[in-house]
Amino acid sequence: MKESDLHFFMDSTSNYFLEITGEKVVTGIPYLKAMEPVVLEYTGIIGISGRRKGSVYITSTAAMLKELAGIILGSDDIKEDECKDLIGEIANTISGNVRQAYGSDFMISVPVVIKGVAEDIHLPEEIQSFVIPLNWREHRSFLVVCLE
Amino acid sequence: MKSENKSWEESFKQAFSSFQTELDGLHKELEREKEKNRSFSEIVSEGIFFLNSAFYIQQGYTQALETIIDETDLTNINFVDLLAHRVPDNVIQQTAEYLEFMFRSDLDEETINELNQLENIEFYYKDQWGFWTTTHFLSFRFKRVYEEDNIVALICSVRDISREEKLHHKLDEFEKNTKKQMERLVNILHVKPALLQEFIQLIKRELEVINQLLKNPDNNNNYNKMIQSLQRSARYILNNAMLLDLKFFAANTQEFLDEVDKLRSRKNISGTDFVPLVLNFSELRLMLEEIQELTLRLEHFSSSIRTTRRYESKLLMKSLGRMVDALSTETHKKIRLIHSGFDSLTIPYEHQQLVKELLFSFTRFIILYHSETPEARRSSNMNPEVTIEISSSLSRKHFDFVVKHDGRLQSLERIVQKKIDETADAGGSEYDSEIVSQLGTEISQLFFTPVNLIKDENDNEDDGSLVSMELVKKKLAMYGGKTRIVFTSELSTEYHITIPFKSNP
Structure with a gap:
């Protein structure tokens, strides 16, 4: 993993929040993912293959997604499905940006959304994963990047 | 008339029977042929298929193709579309171009074949959730099929070369x-x-x-x-x-x-x-x-x-010397390290790491906190170079070493001055032995008390060496070791460290 890769994913996520909400997301200090799971209520995952392999996922709480969806939809009544759609959309945005930035010799999968706190998200063990905490308003979510 | 009819009927029957026999024979032959093809298709480990000029897979491909691609019913499936999400986009694009060239009779087949991007390609397989779970290395080859000088199709073969490719990668x-x-x-x-x-x-x-x-x-x-x-x-x-x-x-x-x-x-x-x-x-x-x-x-x-202990012994002094050089440059101080009196070979095996840590921590501490810059020393009529001398000795019960230096003791001087002032205020004598003894104790405490107590409140610079000293001191205590400070002259200070044998924490 290169410095520019990690910066790219951080900036990409940060820009999404800024564009959608007009507010910056505060990225915390990245750290190395160990054995302990980093999974919240909703998770959007994309796979990366081709010249370099890996996975990227964003995991968030229902509360944060509801507040975010509220801003986008202008409503307070946010259903579970809308939370799922939103986490999928965030993952999709990251995926789109990756596709744009990394070129066509990379393969980016369609985002897969998981609802509910899974035991963990299985990532390739031989590649070091980095966890980037994202703080938006009083909420915290995580971006996990695993790329060889 | 009747006999003519009968003869015609018999002839017809014979002819029909002959046709029927021939037809049955053909059916049987077809069945045999089909069976042969099926067996052949099942036996062949390569996927063999035909592509038309629109790149559609033709009927009659071998069974292995479905196994290799992990898809069924491939007849009339566009080959280029089949590659989507299985190989990178740029490979798909280049393959489409390559196949188009393969159908152009004005281009040399051998030359065009060099453009084949699928000759050795990592092929991705998805699971039910859409994740890429496995990959195989596949090798596709394409050859033109001619009919009256026209290219009517491409005969293609694909085989799984994962085993050799993975071994090659490994x-x-x-x-x-x-x-x-x-x-x-x-x-x-x-x-x-x-x-x-x-x-x-x-x-x-x-x-x-x-x-x-x-x-x-x-x-x-x-x-x-x-x-x-x-x-x-x-x-x-x-x-x-x-x-x-x-x-x-x-x-x-x-x-x-x-x-x-x-x-x-x-x-x-x-x-x-x-x-x-x-x-x-x-x-x-x-x-x-x-x-x-x-x-x-x-x-x-x-x-x-x-390696020999003699080599390790040299190494210790070399490392210490390197650290002194690095810190001298960093802090713009002149330091001379004398270690001729230190015999690394006498360090008990079980305390080698501890002694090394102590040596490094003390030396570092002295350079950072008790050594002046050459200018400051010159202005005090002192040798611009601070000397740090280490020596060791061995007795029956313990290993001892001494770290001596002629740098200043700024913090200690402050305490000494404070005590002298307090004593003077109380009307006592500056040379009262009790006070001197008390000073010694306090100086020892100063050196071995938590750093936040000796750090100047206005001093924001903490490079970590003070806390490292504390850790080493704790470790020394765990080993039952002792240390004391001795002022041998006005110009130098000695730290005496004693580590008893067989004293593991």
């Missing part, structure tokens, strides 16, 4: 790693396995400290304290790596330390500023794992290739 990887591991092996061979094990444990612990610091930073995003702790840990790791002359590890730790220094000098630090540092940290962890792996491999024949 070999490449192995060769690459072997070179790196050999370099590292050469770099660690001189270190005794026990010392290396101790190093691994110490560094593992310190890396975990760093990991926790990164993982649980101050909630108020006040990173200064955390950066100081990172610096302290990095220096500790660096000193230990230098002690064992693990060059590659020391070099990487230095890079980490440089990143910490960059953060220190930065204003308004955010999480993204830590990216290079975190990546560096990841490298360090990986490197330690490699050392550990190498140590395990070395374990069974380490005794035969172990």
